[in-house]
Amino acid sequence: MTSARRAAGEAWAFRARVEQEAALRFDRLATVVAGFDPGSPVPAMMRRAADDERRHTELCARLAHGLGNPVALDPGAELASIAPHSLDARQAALYEVVAACCITETESMATLTTLLAGEQEPEVREVLHSISKDEVVHSRMGWAHLSRESVAAEVAFLGPLIPGMLAGTIDEGLFGPPPPDEDPEALLRLGVLPLAKKREVFLGTLEQVVFPGLERFGVDPESGRRWLAHAAGLS
Amino acid sequence: MQFKKLFQVLVLGGAMAGAVAATACSQANAQDKAKKPPADAGTKDSSAGGGVKGW
Numbered sequence: 095m096t097s098a099r100r101a102a103g104e105a106w107a108f109r110a111r112v113e114q115e116a117a118l119r120f121d122r123l124a125t126v127v128a129g130f131d132p133g134s135p136v137p138a139m140m141r142r143a144a145d146d147e148r149r150h151t152e153l154c155a156r157l158a159h160g161l162g163n164p165v166a167l168d169p170g171a172e173l174a175s176i177a178p179h180s181l182d183a184r185q186a187a188l189y190e191v192v193a194a195c196c197i198t199e200t201e202s203m204a205t206l207t208t209l210l211a212g213e214q215e216p217e218v219r220e221v222l223h224s225i226s227k228d229e230v231v232h233s234r235m236g237w238a239h240l241s242r243e244s245v246a247a248e249v250a251f252l253g254p255l256i257p258g259m260l261a262g263t264i265d266e267g268l269f270g271p272p273p274p275d276e277d278p279e280a281l282l283r284l285g286v287l288p289l290a291k292k293r294e295v296f297l298g299t300l301e302q303v304v305f306p307g308l309e310r311f312g313v314d315p316e317s318g319r320r321w322l323a324h325a326a327g328l329s
Numbered sequence: 330m331q332f333k334k335l336f337q338v339l340v341l342g343g344a345m346a347g348a349v350a351a352t353a354c355s356q357a358n359a360q361d362k363a364k365k366p367p368a369d370a371g372t373k374d375s376s377a378g379g380g381v382k383g384w
Contacts, residue, residue: 112382119381135346189378198383205384207335217369224384230338237343255378262380302332307340 095162099279101273103163105286110154110165117147117233118173120286126187127239135240136191137236147230153221155163161284176262178255185251188243192252192313194261195236201263203229204299205292206319209285218285226227237307244311256308256318260325261298268293269326 124140131137172176176193177186201314206226243249267289278288287295300322305315322328 106380109384112384115381139346176381177380190381194381198381200335202384203339203364204332204335206332214333230342233339234343234346237340240348241347242342258378259380262378263382265382270332298332299335303340306336310340311344 096277096280097273098284098286099161100279101276102281102284102286103158103161106154106158106161107163107165110167111152113147113150113154114167117144117151118171119190120144120147120232121193122173122175122217123187126183127191130184131242133245134239136235136239136242139231139238143228143232143235145291146232149283150225150228151286153224154323157218157221157285158268181251184247185275187254188247188249189259190253191239191263192238192308194232196240196307197300198263199229199233200304200307201296201299203233204295204303206286208287208291208295209282212282214283214285216234218283222285233286234314237311240308240311240313246315249312250314252308253314254317256313256315257321260318260321264296264325268296293326297322308327317320 096231120140121144124137124144127140128137144211151167158165160263174185175190178191181189199224203226206222206229209222209228210219213219240249270289276288278291282287300318305318308318
């Protein structure tokens with residue numbers, strides 16, 4: 095097996111687990127948000143998103159299996175909140191929605207867009223297309239919730255918490271050197287960004303999409319910018 | 330990568346999606362706006378919060 099197929103198999107298996115967790119998170123958050131904002135369209139979007147994520151889990155797992163990396167998923171998996179315990183229920187929901195949708199789903203959408211600008215093996219491209227159509231909505235529902243909360247409640251408390259969200263999002267090796275046997279062209283064909291491209295997309299998305307979006311809705315992104323500069327070795 | 334387009338599609342598109350019934354929401358929750366968050370929100374607890382892994 096080539097190094098690219100091995101790395102891609104691991105990436106798609108990881109994505110399957112990520113998608114499974116997202117389904118659990120969206121199901122839980124839909125109930126919480128509906129409890130304090132019954133007029134919001136977001137809970138319905140989240141329930142549909144949970145169904146999307148379960149389908150994505152299967153797609154990613156199938157690709158991982160085809161690349162020689164079968165993934166074992168726990169059907170009874172549970173998912174705890176990632177919000178700081180000091181937040182009340184409404185703040186905790188907003189924290190999770192911003193972390194999961196405004197940051198992670200937005201980053202995922204940028205990754206998918208970048209991948210789809212290149213060429214992939216047919217089965218891989220079909221999966222990328224299918225998932226990207228849904229991920230647009232998953233990112234939007236985060237910005238939808240943040241925009242509503244910025245009108246209805248206080249959201250500035252999130253500013254100092256952005257670094258924690260970012261630290262929990264990235265892989266340890268994102269700002270390190272690529273693996274010595276990395277084959278960028280082969281990885282792209284298998285639906286995986288080479289490390290340098292992944293870093294470029296991550297940074298650009300934060301600086302030009304996520305941080306301006308947070309600022310627009312009253313969340314000061316400055317602590318996030320400082321964290322990013324430090325993590326990326328720019329300060 | 331067209332980040333400007335992503336901003337428009339995701340951030341601004343999301344805000345528009347959330348605007349459904351936003352007026353009613355803002356009226357119903359006007360009192361909440363006056364409530365200040367705890368000064369130590371996110372800092373007092375030992376858990377500083379985490380993030381969500383993605384693609």
